[in-house]
Amino acid sequence: MQMGASVGFIGLGAMGEPMARSLRRAGWRVSASVHRNRAAMERLADDGVLELTDPASVAAACDLVITCVPDAPQVEEVLFGPRGVAAGFADRASSAPGAIVIDMSTISPIASRAFAARLGASKVAFLDAPVSGGPVRAASGTLTIMVGGDPGTFDAARPVLEAMGTPTLVGPIGMGTTVKLVNQLIIASVMIANVEALTFAREAGADLSAVCSVIATATGSNYVLEQWLPKTWLAGTFQGGFALDLLRKDLNAALETARAMTLALPASGLAYQLYTARSREGDGALDYSAIARTYERHD
Amino acid sequence: MQMGASVGFIGLGAMGEPMARSLRRAGWRVSASVHRNRAAMERLADDGVLELTDPASVAAACDLVITCVPDAPQVEEVLFGPRGVAAGFADRASSAPGAIVIDMSTISPIASRAFAARLGASKVAFLDAPVSGGPVRAASGTLTIMVGGDPGTFDAARPVLEAMGTPTLVGPIGMGTTVKLVNQLIIASVMIANVEALTFAREAGADLSAVCSVIATATGSNYVLEQWLPKTWLAGTFQGGFALDLLRKDLNAALETARAMTLALPASGLAYQLYTARSREGDGALDYSAIARTYERHD
Numbered sequence: 001m002q003m004g005a006s007v008g009f010i011g012l013g014a015m016g017e018p019m020a021r022s023l024r025r026a027g028w029r030v031s032a033s034v035h036r037n038r039a040a041m042e043r044l045a046d047d048g049v050l051e052l053t054d055p056a057s058v059a060a061a062c063d064l065v066i067t068c069v070p071d072a073p074q075v076e077e078v079l080f081g082p083r084g085v086a087a088g089f090a091d092r093a094s095s096a097p098g099a100i101v102i103d104m105s106t107i108s109p110i111a112s113r114a115f116a117a118r119l120g121a122s123k124v125a126f127l128d129a130p131v132s133g134g135p136v137r138a139a140s141g142t143l144t145i146m147v148g149g150d151p152g153t154f155d156a157a158r159p160v161l162e163a164m165g166t167p168t169l170v171g172p173i174g175m176g177t178t179v180k181l182v183n184q185l186i187i188a189s190v191m192i193a194n195v196e197a198l199t200f201a202r203e204a205g206a207d208l209s210a211v212c213s214v215i216a217t218a219t220g221s222n223y224v225l226e227q228w229l230p231k232t233w234l235a236g237t238f239q240g241g242f243a244l245d246l247l248r249k250d251l252n253a254a255l256e257t258a259r260a261m262t263l264a265l266p267a268s269g270l271a272y273q274l275y276t277a278r279s280r281e282g283d284g285a286l287d288y289s290a291i292a293r294t295y296e297r298h299d
Numbered sequence: 300m301q302m303g304a305s306v307g308f309i310g311l312g313a314m315g316e317p318m319a320r321s322l323r324r325a326g327w328r329v330s331a332s333v334h335r336n337r338a339a340m341e342r343l344a345d346d347g348v349l350e351l352t353d354p355a356s357v358a359a360a361c362d363l364v365i366t367c368v369p370d371a372p373q374v375e376e377v378l379f380g381p382r383g384v385a386a387g388f389a390d391r392a393s394s395a396p397g398a399i400v401i402d403m404s405t406i407s408p409i410a411s412r413a414f415a416a417r418l419g420a421s422k423v424a425f426l427d428a429p430v431s432g433g434p435v436r437a438a439s440g441t442l443t444i445m446v447g448g449d450p451g452t453f454d455a456a457r458p459v460l461e462a463m464g465t466p467t468l469v470g471p472i473g474m475g476t477t478v479k480l481v482n483q484l485i486i487a488s489v490m491i492a493n494v495e496a497l498t499f500a501r502e503a504g505a506d507l508s509a510v511c512s513v514i515a516t517a518t519g520s521n522y523v524l525e526q527w528l529p530k531t532w533l534a535g536t537f538q539g540g541f542a543l544d545l546l547r548k549d550l551n552a553a554l555e556t557a558r559a560m561t562l563a564l565p566a567s568g569l570a571y572q573l574y575t576a577r578s579r580e581g582d583g584a585l586d587y588s589a590i591a592r593t594y595e596r597h598d
Contacts, residue, residue, distance in 0.1 A: 132517035
């Protein structure tokens with residue numbers, strides 16, 4: 001993509017909004033359509049993002065369209081619905097040569113490959129490019145971006161992706177979402193490991209800040225403990241961060257993919273069950289460190 | 300302790316041997332007695348470590364004695380057996396004013412406090428000072444050392460501890476072992492999280508080295524993945540490292556301590572069961588990354 005080209009962005013949620021803003025900051029023209037996040041669209045309009053009526057209109061105006069929505073059914077609706085991206089590309093006078101869809105949602109690799117195949121039939125290229133880092137790194141344009149697709153498409157999309165973080169091509173279509181699910185499997189269990197260990201420490205009378213300082217230099221050192229928990233549970237808040245129900249959705253995608261491979265993941269399966277029990281207690285919209293509430297004492 | 304003083308060291312295993320060598324390298328005179336590790340004693344003798352006949356003889360020669368043995372029963376035997384450290388201190392003409400025992404084993408804080416109380420009755424001070432970092436960091440003298448005890452004893456022992464790594468006083472007696480068990484609870488589950496996620500990636504056809512590089516920049520980043528697995532499972536070896544059965548012992552100590560607090564740790568409980576099943580398959584002496592063998596395909 002040439003600088004100055006127009007980039008379409010669909011999905012202005014907790015991640016999408018700051019990612020679209022990073023694109024603007026890097027000098028891209030950005031067009032968006034809004035379905036649920038009216039307030040985000042108004043904030044982005046102040047930053048110069050152009051509002052269009054629907055995904056088809058966005059595709060009609062942009063050779064590259066980014067989708068960043070909660071799950072595979074929303075990706076399907078945005079891409080293939082009646083006023084979806086595929087319809088918008090098809091409506092163009094030219095056949096939109098070089099059109100690219102980058103799906104930055106976290107969905108199963110099985111779904112990524114299916115969407116890529118359907119777009120490919122209309123000569124639209126596809127990258128699955130989910131991200132890691134949360135809203136803070138989305139805002140600073142320093143996300144980790146795991147990309148699946150062919151090298152030519154990756155090279156064409158790279159300047160756009162670099163506005164939002166550090167993209168790495170990890171393999172063919174479906175491998176970006178695969179590697180993202182690998183990350184989600186890790187953080188799901190690492191969060192619970194930290195919460196169980198720190199609850200143990202607190203109950204034993206330890207000073208949690210001293211414990212965290214020491215563990216950061218020991219073999220237990222991990223990103224969730226050192227970078228995530230000080231902004232969430234350990235700061236006394238479960239607002240912002242990464243919604244527990246979205247992690248449940250990612251774990252479900254990973255466990256479904258594992259099921260298709262006849263692969264047992266007992267610790268990840270238990271993690272899914274623990275987060276699900278927490279969600280049932282009403283905490284699904286909170287940061288996933290809210291799993292700590294499961295370990296609280298009530299007497 | 301003044302430089303030039305003689306330090307006693309009991310327990311010349313995979314950790315104790317390089318730790319004793321670090322003491323020598325830093326200029327301390329070191330006396331040891333050997334029970335099981337004859338070959339280690341001979342290597343250390345070449346480095347100038349003096350061999351004495353038993354723990355009592357070591358205590359008779361040194362004002363500060365370090366113990367680094369597998370578990371609480373071995374600590375008890377070394378300290379309070381017929382020719383143990385306590386007997387050696389008691390035999391001295393003077394009452395060994397300022398004598399200190401530093402137990403660097405990983406045992407339960409309940410046991411640490413009991414041993415401290417028994418030694419205290421004879422005016423022998425005690426620190427529980429377990430370590431983290433494995434044999435590699437033991438050899439380089441860069442261990443993380445988590446110390447429980449009173450500040451005066453810690454200050455007296457600090458020059459000795461600094462020869463082996465970075466000591467941090469984390470609280471009163473028993474808090475060193477508490478914080479060490481916090482670390483062990485974390486690594487037990489983090490190892491399994493990494494193994495489940497990387498097995499998922501491998502089965503899905505991903506390139507593991509690319510996956511590890513990307514995860515290292517993402518929220519799943521952790522020490523075990525980046526520093527431990529490349530030397531063990533991912534290097535195709537389970538030799539060296541940290542014996543799976545020692546981790547089971549540490550988990551057992553943590554879960555017993557949790558039981559005494561009526562604290563449920565479901566993920567840690569599952570981790571203990573998975574490592575135990577692996578040990579039953581004959582892998583207890585291997586590095587704990589051998590848990591990966593549970594996830595191998597056999598067809």
